[in-house]
Amino acid sequence: MSANSRMSLAVHILTWLAYDRRGTDKETATSQRIATSVNTNPVVIRRSLGRLKDHGLVTIDHGKGGGWSLARDAASITLLDVYCASSDDPVFGLHASDPDAECYVGYGIQPVLTRIYDRATEALRQSLAQDTIADVLRETVAVYAAGDHPPPQPRVSS
Amino acid sequence: MSANSRMSLAVHILTWLAYDRRGTDKETATSQRIATSVNTNPVVIRRSLGRLKDHGLVTIDHGKGGGWSLARDAASITLLDVYCASSDDPVFGLHASDPDAECYVGYGIQPVLTRIYDRATEALRQSLAQDTIADVLRETVAVYAAGDHPPPQPRVSS
DNA sequence: TTGTGCTGTATCTGTTCTTGTTACAGTTGT
DNA sequence: ACAACTGTAACAAGAACAGATACAGCACAA
Numbered sequence: 001m002s003a004n005s006r007m008s009l010a011v012h013i014l015t016w017l018a019y020d021r022r023g024t025d026k027e028t029a030t031s032q033r034i035a036t037s038v039n040t041n042p043v044v045i046r047r048s049l050g051r052l053k054d055h056g057l058v059t060i061d062h063g064k065g066g067g068w069s070l071a072r073d074a075a076s077i078t079l080l081d082v083y084c085a086s087s088d089d090p091v092f093g094l095h096a097s098d099p100d101a102e103c104y105v106g107y108g109i110q111p112v113l114t115r116i117y118d119r120a121t122e123a124l125r126q127s128l129a130q131d132t133i134a135d136v137l138r139e140t141v142a143v144y145a146a147g148d149h150p151p152p153q154p155r156v157s158s
Numbered sequence: 159m160s161a162n163s164r165m166s167l168a169v170h171i172l173t174w175l176a177y178d179r180r181g182t183d184k185e186t187a188t189s190q191r192i193a194t195s196v197n198t199n200p201v202v203i204r205r206s207l208g209r210l211k212d213h214g215l216v217t218i219d220h221g222k223g224g225g226w227s228l229a230r231d232a233a234s235i236t237l238l239d240v241y242c243a244s245s246d247d248p249v250f251g252l253h254a255s256d257p258d259a260e261c262y263v264g265y266g267i268q269p270v271l272t273r274i275y276d277r278a279t280e281a282l283r284q285s286l287a288q289d290t291i292a293d294v295l296r297e298t299v300a301v302y303a304a305g306d307h308p309p310p311q312p313r314v315s316s
Numbered sequence: 317t318t319g320t321g322c323t324g325t326a327t328c329t330g331t332t333c334t335t336g337t338t339a340c341a342g343t344t345g346t
Numbered sequence: 347a348c349a350a351c352t353g354t355a356a357c358a359a360g361a362a363c364a365g366a367t368a369c370a371g372c373a374c375a376a
Binding site for chain 1: 177
């Protein structure tokens with residue numbers, strides 16, 4: 001919902017791939033299997049994976065038996081990378097309709113807002129840059145290990 | 159547009175009121191006059207002002223000849239205050255549909271995301287807290303003074 | 317070369333959110 | 347009582363989004 005659930009979706013996918021890579025049986029990583037974990041439609045996953053591929057975060061092996069995998073080590077993919085790949089829209093938007101240019105405030109406020117928004121957005125980005133997909137995977141597994149999980153099975157997906 | 163143009167609207171309104179307060183002729187600050195500067199409908203302004211009033215940033219004098227004014231000094235209203243009054247929605251949203259709890263990643267990822275999002279959002283908020291409406295007004299007037307403004311009149315609005 | 321399995325993308329639907337607008341009752345000073 | 351403005355409901359139009367179906371395209375295997 002709200003603003004940016006695409007970010008959560010992308011992090012989920014990448015974390016899933018990072019976990020999947022550790023396995024040895026190597027069932028192919030298809031959009032269908034990922035969709036089961038995220039609990040949504042495979043097309044939604046493919047749309048997100050397409051963006052991640054365009055930003056060089058994942059690769060795809062086409063053809064029968066192919067599948068998705070991380071293009072780089074999970075420890076080198078920061079959440080800022082994911083954020084950049086997930087959203088084109090700025091956090092803050094300017095006025096829906098252009099202000100009255102004949103007014104002191106209406107004339108001058110937009111560049112001021114832009115400066116303030118840019119700085120705040122940069123602070124947000126710096127914070128996101130501090131975590132990697134490897135961190136998320138480690139913490140996520142820890143949450144699983146600590147919790148009283150409803151199901152007893154320790155496999156990635158169904 | 160995009161995410162949060164309500165923030166820009168609220169900053170514009172408060173800056174306008176901060177400027178208006180400096181005047182001596184004291185034409186009443188009505189939603190109609192503010193709407194002219196923002197170039198929108200008075201009801202849109204009233205909706206925003208209602209939220210700002212609920213957060214204690216502005217006050218209203220009802221009745222004939224009444225009008226809006228800042229509840230506090232412009233230098234004491236930070237953009238974080240405005241942000242809090244403008245938006246209930248978080249910057250980042252979690253998954254649209256709950257992930258599969260039978261999956262390692264699906265089970266454990268949401269609290270991890272929440273922690274990361276909270277930290278990033280806090281960085282954004284700290285950045286916004288560094289500017290006040292008084293700062294915005296000063297810089298906005300400077301932009302006006304520096305520019306080659308289309309109209310020659312130096313009055314607030316029409 | 318044919319078959320298989322998966323991707324990439326177009327398209328449609330239902331939902332939600334937002335802006336802009338009209339309308340009108342409520343409030344308050346003159 | 348009147349004038350002036352607010353607060354809010356209601357509505358239309360538009361954008362954005364998730365979810366879903368459908369199908370052509372691609373690459374490997376046999």
